[in-house]
Amino acid sequence: MSKPMDASACALQINNLTHSVTTGSQQLTILNKLSIDIKHGDSVAVVGASGSGKSTLLGIMAGLDRATAGDVLLLGENLTTMSEDQRAAVRARGVSFVFQNFQLLPGLTALENVMLPLEIRARKDARQQAQTLLQQVGLQGRTDHYPAQLSGGEQQRVAIARAFAGQPKILFADEPTGNLDRATGAQIEDLLFQLNRDAGTTLVLVTHDERLADRCARRVRMQDGHLQEAS
Known part of the structure; x- marks a missing residue:
């Protein structure tokens, strides 16, 4: 797509990435030499039609899945030859996620959901930090509520606070506003770009929303297994 950058300047590099799956007796190539x-x-938006491979690409970028061929360098680490445990260790050092379906733990309160990544890192100030993050996303009055007691927009704000708790170097978001009404979605967008701007966090998101994509510094399009810069 473009001249390769110096690795030290990159949060993420993908080289000649190919991913295929077998369905019955046929092999289907989803990603082709990206x-x-x-x-x-x-901040980069990945756009394209449903079924074009956007979410598959995001999962491979983040080390959640492994490609059939090619290299993925995430935060300077080559994920290609790593085991799942090794890839998980890379993610733990600076990667966070925001998903369309929130993926909050239903048995934990909003505060406990945000505290979880901090406790995993043995942060002694986990409760205080989680309270601060929930205040930053406007949920200081909902800390003791469980996900089922929160609206969709509130659940997504908890998910964003949890993602920010790890002070990520790179944040992957898969249709982060897909289940939200326009007004609530706009609030969630503002939070994502505030992190990108204020903390210098790299933002990579998959979206069908052209308006959201336009807010990113770059937009790339998935089509027929290929990736190209979009105007």
Whole structure:
């Protein structure tokens, strides 16, 4: 797609990435020799039709899945030859996620959901930090509520506070506003781009929302298994 960047300038590099799956007796190529460099602090939207491979690409970028061929360098680490445990260790050092379906733990309160990644890191100030994050996303009055007691927009704000709790170097978001009404979605967008701007966190998001994509510094399009810069 473009001239390769110096690895030290990149939060994410993908080189000649191919991913195929077998369905019955046929092999289907979902991603076909993709390459992209994403620099630290960038914001990139991946757009394209349903079924074009956007979410598959995001999962491979984040080390949740492994590609059939090619290289993925995430935060300077080559995920290609790593085991799942090794990839998980890379994610733990600086990767967070926001998903369309929130993925909050239903048996934990909003506060406890946000505290979880802090406690995993043995932060002694986990409760205080989680309270501060929930205040930043406007949920200081909902800390003791469980996910089922929160609206969709409130659940997504908890998910964003939890994602920010790890002070991520890169945040992957898969249709982060897909289940929200326009007004609530706009609030969630503002939170994502505030993190990108204020903390210098690299933002990579998959979206069908052209308006959301337009807020990113870059937009790339998935089509027929290929990736190209979009105007």
